[in-house]
Amino acid sequence: MSLLIKGARLLGGKAADVYVEDGLIREIGSLSTTAEETVDADGLVLLPGLVDLHTHLREPGREDAETVLSGSRAAAAGGYTSVLAMANTSPVTDTAEAAERVLDLGRSAGLVDVQPVGAVTRGLVGEELAELGLMARSRARVRVFSDDGRCVADARVMRRALEYVKAFGGVISQHSQDPALAPHAACCHEGRLSGELGLPGWPSVAEEVIVARDVMLARHTGSRVHVAHVSTAGSVELVRWAKAQAERDGMWAVTAEVTPHHLLLTTDLLTGYDPTFKVNPPLRPAEDVEALRAGLADGTIDAVATDHAPHARHDKEHAFVDAAFGMLGLETALSVVATVMVEGGLLDWAGVARVMSVNPAGIAGLDGHGRALVAGEPANLTLVDPAASYVVDRAASLSLSRNNPWHGRTVTGQVVGTWLRGTRTFSA
Ligand SMILES: NC(=O)N[C@@H](CC(=O)O)C(=O)O
Ligand SMILES: [Zn+2]
Numbered sequence: 001m002s003l004l005i006k007g008a009r010l011l012g013g014k015a016a017d018v019y020v021e022d023g024l025i026r027e028i029g030s031l032s033t034t035a036e037e038t039v040d041a042d043g044l045v046l047l048p049g050l051v052d053l054h055t056h057l058r059e060p061g062r063e064d065a066e067t068v069l070s071g072s073r074a075a076a077a078g079g080y081t082s083v084l085a086m087a088n089t090s091p092v093t094d095t096a097e098a099a100e101r102v103l104d105l106g107r108s109a110g111l112v113d114v115q116p117v118g119a120v121t122r123g124l125v126g127e128e129l130a131e132l133g134l135m136a137r138s139r140a141r142v143r144v145f146s147d148d149g150r151c152v153a154d155a156r157v158m159r160r161a162l163e164y165v166k167a168f169g170g171v172i173s174q175h176s177q178d179p180a181l182a183p184h185a186a187c188c189h190e191g192r193l194s195g196e197l198g199l200p201g202w203p204s205v206a207e208e209v210i211v212a213r214d215v216m217l218a219r220h221t222g223s224r225v226h227v228a229h230v231s232t233a234g235s236v237e238l239v240r241w242a243k244a245q246a247e248r249d250g251m252w253a254v255t256a257e258v259t260p261h262h263l264l265l266t267t268d269l270l271t272g273y274d275p276t277f278k279v280n281p282p283l284r285p286a287e288d289v290e291a292l293r294a295g296l297a298d299g300t301i302d303a304v305a306t307d308h309a310p311h312a313r314h315d316k317e318h319a320f321v322d323a324a325f326g327m328l329g330l331e332t333a334l335s336v337v338a339t340v341m342v343e344g345g346l347l348d349w350a351g352v353a354r355v356m357s358v359n360p361a362g363i364a365g366l367d368g369h370g371r372a373l374v375a376g377e378p379a380n381l382t383l384v385d386p387a388a389s390y391v392v393d394r395a396a397s398l399s400l401s402r403n404n405p406w407h408g409r410t411v412t413g414q415v416v417g418t419w420l421r422g423t424r425t426f427s428a
């Protein structure tokens, strides 16, 4: 199978033709070759296939909300060629067998490389470590561990987990939410609006104390911590400080991700009590949004991760306080980043490739993803129309769920094609 992409702007820079054969990029330049499939990419931007560090696929256990196949379809439509599937399924991904099952479901769907995330603790209970070593040595080669949905709140457990994964170059991705300061009921950024709306407050400090603690534990253990869904200006400051320390020491590391929704949506959307906007951590005020954008632009925040969290209607359509936490993200992430960061002049397309492909692949230790667009590399590719504007329609989603916070919004920058090892997985 051969493919010729004609005249694409590589990472938004110079236009070139890209020839792909047997899953690999073979040649780049001004080419006169012919191929079985030719794509006219005049004016389009070619990126390395996107990598999502944070996806909830709901299989096994909640196949009514999402399956590995439906989530893979949504991911390919969003320009992704690899996603990390969070462990908070039912049963939890806390054994080697469970991780291999997710890997195999991903392979049979065949649209994106589904890389399972392993739980840090058995059953996400936060007490005993899960089979970290067995998951790492399994066919699934798990490197990212997270109890996401819950915080590893016990400092001693977090310390042991960091020590353990160090042996095989693993990383702990933390859902930073101190349960004493922000218990499960907390659902609105704590501030004037939470008081006015009468919603339980989720204060910024509940995130920040865990970020502060975890970077100190990473330093102490000489290990790697990844801060999932950073949402506050204070967390950005802590990560910035920790990165400077880690760079000086060279023995430990902290990385961080931000979601598309925390880069654009703000607390005031909760005024209508629409549970679509209920998410963990909560939407924050504009000052935090500004700090997150600046942190992503200056490299303090390494990656954009969707935290795609599909929920069935009957879990989401409740009074605000009773509804499930989470929102869809896979299909709209690139468009939101293009609108906020590229249109906003904060990142160029090479920057988008860095935060949505290169850095996430590096953090997760994925082979064959987030690579440079050069001959010899796997043809994991995403083609984007940077000028196309469209209105997001939740009904058009390939996800099984409809909790889409972008419904009705106009965004600019659209994925028009995705290829996994040279095979087309999405076409607009
Ligand atoms: N983000 C959310 O609001 N929900 C996630 C869990 C999580 O990422 O914390 C989910 O699994 O639904
Ligand atoms: Zn989380």
Ligand SMILES: [Zn+2]
Pocket: 054, 056, 086, 148, 149, 307, 309
């Ligand atoms: Zn999550």
